[in-house]
Amino acid sequence: MSAYGQFCPVAKAMELLDERWTMLVVRELLAGSSHFNDLRRGVPRMSPTLLSRRLRTLIRAGVVERQYDGNRTSYALTEAGQELGPIVNALGTWGMRWVPELGDEDLDPHLLMWDIRRSIDPDAASNGRTVLRFTFPMLRTNAKDWWVVVDPNGVGLCDFDPGFPVAVTVEADLRTLTKVWRGDLAWRAAVKSGGLTLHGPSALRRAVPEWLKLSGFADVPRPALAS
Amino acid sequence: MSAYGQFCPVAKAMELLDERWTMLVVRELLAGSSHFNDLRRGVPRMSPTLLSRRLRTLIRAGVVERQYDGNRTSYALTEAGQELGPIVNALGTWGMRWVPELGDEDLDPHLLMWDIRRSIDPDAASNGRTVLRFTFPMLRTNAKDWWVVVDPNGVGLCDFDPGFPVAVTVEADLRTLTKVWRGDLAWRAAVKSGGLTLHGPSALRRAVPEWLKLSGFADVPRPALAS
């Protein structure tokens, strides 16, 4: 029931790509996730059953390949999948420009931290391990506190205290940090508004914006607003 | 229930754009249709109720504008809608490259003739009105015979004999003409295979390929096939 009955190549593409969640799974693969549970973190509200089904559909369509390296399963984009990169990029750019408002429903600390984690350069921790703590005081859930462990070997994300000393704590309103990440709000303005506060030695505090890269779409030029 | 609960701009874009049929309506608007019943011809299997609903959604999203010119309603893309042009294009290109097979279900004489009609240059009829007849002998439906009336003022499409003298008749197998239109099969090869035959004075027969432009995606380079 998902076929359009059209020979038009746009229709043939959309038969696959307009299924709910599919583009977000592709986006997550493009962003570098390759294991099932990593993919899940990029689409936190998707049930594992559905993710599994979408992956199978993408494999059948020749967009994704399943690999068994050693004893882990992983997923990778085929050449066809890689060619969706510019499309996902264009969609994100379009979304930034024309769907700028976020509802409270769109804020998600799990996804935000997952994205932030991914964008941190491991080499930022020049001298050994560095831990950043993020806290969202307004949240009452178990998604309130996060620890990002930056290590030359990689960047880890915990929702529990891993026990290492914390260099800087970022205390933020969820919406504020989300807007900063998206490039909707300047870091400086966020701090000024009180929606974002750093705690820690001032030298380290000043270094935080160096580590914490923003979304790849943060620099998309917004359309001039008509009023 | 169609929201993703993500601040990611790709997700925000797809909340709108991954709804079934939506991209095809946009494609049709980009191709130049602006009236309800013209749009319908570009998405023949979509019910009018659903088209109406999608248009309303697109209007609410700021992608389409409804206009009342004189006594006709028409739809046009806004600036946001125009910016979907490159995306639709990229999707069609991707579809050509990676979804090359067409099922019998994908063949549709209504859509094919609608597309062919659109691509004919009215000025091709240099000396007054010219009528091309298309016939699909294998079809038993009322979609078997078509008349394309090329006139300096525009190109009309009829599924009944308008009564004007016919310059050339194109007799074709539906799949063959569809493949020619998509650029999957060369005109010459189609004729040779017997899937496409022209009837009429040879001077006019030779002119047909000049009038009958192919799909905008016909020239997309196909990926090298692995075997």
Added chain:
DNA sequence: CAGTATCCATTTCGATACTG
């Protein structure tokens, strides 16, 4: 870690007929 199984509420869509 990498998924499957189950199950039902909800949505969605297609077909058809009809209207100002």
Added chain:
DNA sequence: CAGTATCGAAATGGATACTG
């Protein structure tokens, strides 16, 4: 021409629990 009304069938997906 430009839609709306209605209605049932199908599918879709969310939640949750479970498994090798």
